[in-house]
Amino acid sequence: MAEPRAIDIKDQPGFRSIAIICLLVLYVPVLILMIFSLNSGSLVTHWEGVTLGWYGSALLNEEFHNAARNTLIISVSATIISTICATLAAIGMTRVKPWRGLAAAFMVINLPLMVPEIITAVATLSFFALIAGTFGLNFGIGNLILAHTVFCIPFAYMPIRARLEDMDLTLEYAAADLYATPWNAFKRITLPLLVPGIMSGAALAFIVSFDDFTITQLVAGPGQTTLPLYIWNQIRRPMTPEINAISTILLLVSILFVSVSFLIARRRAK
Amino acid sequence: MTTATLSPATLSKAAFFEAQAVKAGARRNRLLSLPALIIIGIFGVLPLLIICVYSFLVAAPYGGVQWQFSTDAYLNFLFQRDIFDDTLQFTPDFLIIYLRSFLFAVVTTVICLLLGFPTAYFMATRPPAQRNWWVLLITIPFWSNLLVRTLAIMFIIRDEGLINNALLALGVIDKPITMLYTNFAIQLGLLYAFLPFMVLPLYSSLEKLDFRLIEAAYDLYATRRQVLWRVIIPLSKPGIIAGCLLVFIPALGAYVTPLILGGGVHLMIGDLIAQQFGSGRNWPLGCAQALILMAAVLVALFFYVRNTSGKVQHG
Numbered sequence: 172m173a174e175p176r177a178i179d180i181k182d183q184p185g186f187r188s189i190a191i192i193c194l195l196v197l198y199v200p201v202l203i204l205m206i207f208s209l210n211s212g213s214l215v216t217h218w219e220g221v222t223l224g225w226y227g228s229a230l231l232n233e234e235f236h237n238a239a240r241n242t243l244i245i246s247v248s249a250t251i252i253s254t255i256c257a258t259l260a261a262i263g264m265t266r267v268k269p270w271r272g273l274a275a276a277f278m279v280i281n282l283p284l285m286v287p288e289i290i291t292a293v294a295t296l297s298f299f300a301l302i303a304g305t306f307g308l309n310f311g312i313g314n315l316i317l318a319h320t321v322f323c324i325p326f327a328y329m330p331i332r333a334r335l336e337d338m339d340l341t342l343e344y345a346a347a348d349l350y351a352t353p354w355n356a357f358k359r360i361t362l363p364l365l366v367p368g369i370m371s372g373a374a375l376a377f378i379v380s381f382d383d384f385t386i387t388q389l390v391a392g393p394g395q396t397t398l399p400l401y402i403w404n405q406i407r408r409p410m411t412p413e414i415n416a417i418s419t420i421l422l423l424v425s426i427l428f429v430s431v432s433f434l435i436a437r438r439r440a441k
Numbered sequence: 442m443t444t445a446t447l448s449p450a451t452l453s454k455a456a457f458f459e460a461q462a463v464k465a466g467a468r469r470n471r472l473l474s475l476p477a478l479i480i481i482g483i484f485g486v487l488p489l490l491i492i493c494v495y496s497f498l499v500a501a502p503y504g505g506v507q508w509q510f511s512t513d514a515y516l517n518f519l520f521q522r523d524i525f526d527d528t529l530q531f532t533p534d535f536l537i538i539y540l541r542s543f544l545f546a547v548v549t550t551v552i553c554l555l556l557g558f559p560t561a562y563f564m565a566t567r568p569p570a571q572r573n574w575w576v577l578l579i580t581i582p583f584w585s586n587l588l589v590r591t592l593a594i595m596f597i598i599r600d601e602g603l604i605n606n607a608l609l610a611l612g613v614i615d616k617p618i619t620m621l622y623t624n625f626a627i628q629l630g631l632l633y634a635f636l637p638f639m640v641l642p643l644y645s646s647l648e649k650l651d652f653r654l655i656e657a658a659y660d661l662y663a664t665r666r667q668v669l670w671r672v673i674i675p676l677s678k679p680g681i682i683a684g685c686l687l688v689f690i691p692a693l694g695a696y697v698t699p700l701i702l703g704g705g706v707h708l709m710i711g712d713l714i715a716q717q718f719g720s721g722r723n724w725p726l727g728c729a730q731a732l733i734l735m736a737a738v739l740v741a742l743f744f745y746v747r748n749t750s751g752k753v754q755h756g
Contacts, residue, residue: 180656181566183559183669190563190575193556197582197636200593203603207596217601256477263473270471279481280474286489287694287738289711290731293718294488297495297728300505321485324477375584382586385696385711389718399588406592406701418589429584433577 201422208415225416235417237394238401241312245387245397246380248316253323254373258365260324261331266361283322291322292389299390311392318390319380326379327372330436334368367435374432378425489735496728504722514729535713535730542709543737546692549631550639553688554681557639561680562673564640565647576644583637591701594630595621598702622704630698635691639684646680647673679749686745690738710734 208226212219229235260280264273283291295318302308310317342364346356384399391400398421405414496514498506516522519536520529564575582590597603598620605617620626650673658668674681696711703709708716710730717727 180659181652183562183665183673186559186563189556189559193560193636193640194578196556196633197579200597200633201582201585201590204589204593204596214601252480256480259473259475260477263471263475267470273471276474276478279478279486282481283485285690285738285742287690287711287734289694289696289714290489290492290735291485292696293714293727293731294492295484296718297491297724298484298488301491304505317480317484321481324481328477378584382584382588384586384588389715399586402588402592414592418586418592421586421589425585426581429581430577433580437573 204415205419205422208412208419210412210415213411225412226420229413229416229420232413234396234401235398238396238398241395242381242397242399244312245315245319246377249319249323249380250327250373250377252316253320253376254327254369256320257324257327257372257376258331258369261328261335261368262357262361265332265335280328281325284325288322288385291318292386295321295386296389309392312395314392315387315390315395315397318386319383322383322386323376323380327376330371330375330432331365331368334365334371338364367438371432371435374428374435378428378432381424381428382421492728492731496725496732498725500723500725502722504718504724506724511725514723514725517723517726518729518733538708538713539710539733539737541707542693542695542711545628545631545695545709546689548628549635549692550685550689552632553636553639554685557636557643557684558674558677558681561640561643561647564644565650572648576641579637579640579644583641587634587697588701590634591630591698594626594633595701598626598629621702622706624703624707626702627699627707627709630702631692631695634695634698635688638687638691642683642687643677643680646677646683650676682745682748686741689741693737693741694734 207218209221209223210218211222211224257280260276264276264280267273299309299314338361342360343356346360347353351359382399383397384403387397388400388403391397396404398417402414402417402421405417495506497510497512499509499511499513501507516529519531519533521532522528523530560579564572564579567575595602599605600617600619600621602621604620605614608614609617620629654672654676655668658672663671694711695709696715699707699709699712700715703712705712714727714730714734717723717730721727
């Protein structure tokens with residue numbers, strides 16, 4: 172009777188403390204960075220009082236405006252293109268009889284996830300340098316949009332495909348039985364059911380594009396500063412809490428989009 | 442008439458035509474994957490082939506390449522040509538950076554596993570409502586800006602950072618300990634960056650754990666430690682392998698972390714490659730270095746595929 176039946180069989184000693192330590196390790200540095208964005212002193216290390224002034228000076232800064240505009244142009248375009256491509260690809264790879272080359276196509280879609288970012292970065296740089304040198308082609312900021320689209324596609328693809336695989340096929344069959352044309356069945360049945368997956372995928376594509384530093388830094392031409400590049404330029408100067416303010420804005424955007432994507436996925440699971 | 446249309450032969454004919462129509466539709470559907478495949482093919486795969494070609498060319502003086510075949514990029518990886526007598530001399534500088542990066546990546550993977558496994562297990566054993574919160578809390582850093590997160594570490598370990606200030610105030614030390622721009626800083630940054638990459642795959646594997654097996658083990662007089670090592674860990678092997686891979690590959694090719702926390706003094710492979718395209722102005726060498734890194738990644742992926750497919754065969 173006194174034997175260990177009374178204890179939770181799932182429990183392992185010390186695991187709770189390690190989990191809590193992990194959370195603290197992950198959050199404390201970022202929280203400190205956020206708190207110092209409110210520091211009224213001009214040093215990033217000594218606390219002097221609370222102010223929102225650094226957000227003001229960041230938001231009024233013209234360089235920041237340019238960087239924010241570039242970032243939005245690139246990530247919104249990359250998100251739209253990659254989400255459309257990923258949606259079509261997910262349908263073309265789930266609502267079909269297995270075709271020869273399906274496995275290879277799946278690998279190609281996921282390739283950007285397997286290649287280390289720095290390799291993608293130098294490869295894309297070499298590619299654009301080559302077409303600029305040979306054909307005189309330079310798409311300007313389009314270079315960055317295309318580079319971002321490539322690595323956004325697999326991120327958008329994953330939740331859309333998962334949604335398509337979870338979906339109840341009987342509804343689509345019922346529509347077909349009731350003489351819906353394939354296009355009508357898609358438009359009236361599949362697409363509405365797919366919307367949460369598409370939104371979740373678009374949110375992820377937006378975050379990875381919005382946050383990208385490595386590929387953008389190597390591929391960006393003069394004047395194509397994005398927000399992460401702007402932060403990098405600021406690090407190399409004497410720092411003020413303005414950099415904390417901009418970093419905090421970036422983090423909040425990430426948190427917003429992750430939470431949106433997460434909540435949509437959760438609702439689907441219920 | 443009606444009986445004729447409903448005869449088995451007609452029905453099977455109808456079924457046949459329907460199947461044909463579905464097949465035709467399905468064949469058309471597969472074309473839908475073309476836009477994605479074309480974009481990744483042109484702007485993702487083709488660039489990789491271009492750097493393969495570039496690695497066998499000669500560097501142009503101001504960056505870029507000259508179209509002239511040469512294996513110098515690969516030779517330069519291990520040797521340096523003597524300026525006076527044109528002999529090749531073994532220079533292990535690049536090799537050392539590769540080994541250092543490998544070591545960093547291994548240590549990162551091991552420590553992330555040691556911290557991540559208990560965390561993931563703890564998450565998986567929470568009640569469902571709590572579990573969602575934990576997953577969200579780990580997911581947020583997973584997707585947060587790596588540059589900003591690395592910056593957060595930099596603020597803490599600087600000479601005037603929080604750690605040194607606290608230690609100075611407590612009188613433990615009388616002058617700041619230099620942590621920034623050291624190997625320690627890079628290692629810490631890598632751990633911080635990739636910990637969520639370990640926890641999430643481990644969690645999704647542990648979440649599916651059948652706890653009746655643990656109960657059975659206890660019924661058979663297993664101790665807590667035996668349950669952990671002989672039941673839980675073997676059952677979560679796919680998650681462990683996936684997590685290790687998700688940490689090891691990006692850690693090996695890390696660029697941002699050593700750039701900011703190593704201060705350009707302590708290089709990793711990623712910075713070395715980027716340098717050849719920047720101040721180094723030796724694109725072929727950079728391409729060769731990138732391909733050698735790619736080869737290392739492919740070896741890691743190969744082990745992954747072999748391990749996981751072996752798993753399937755055993756049932």
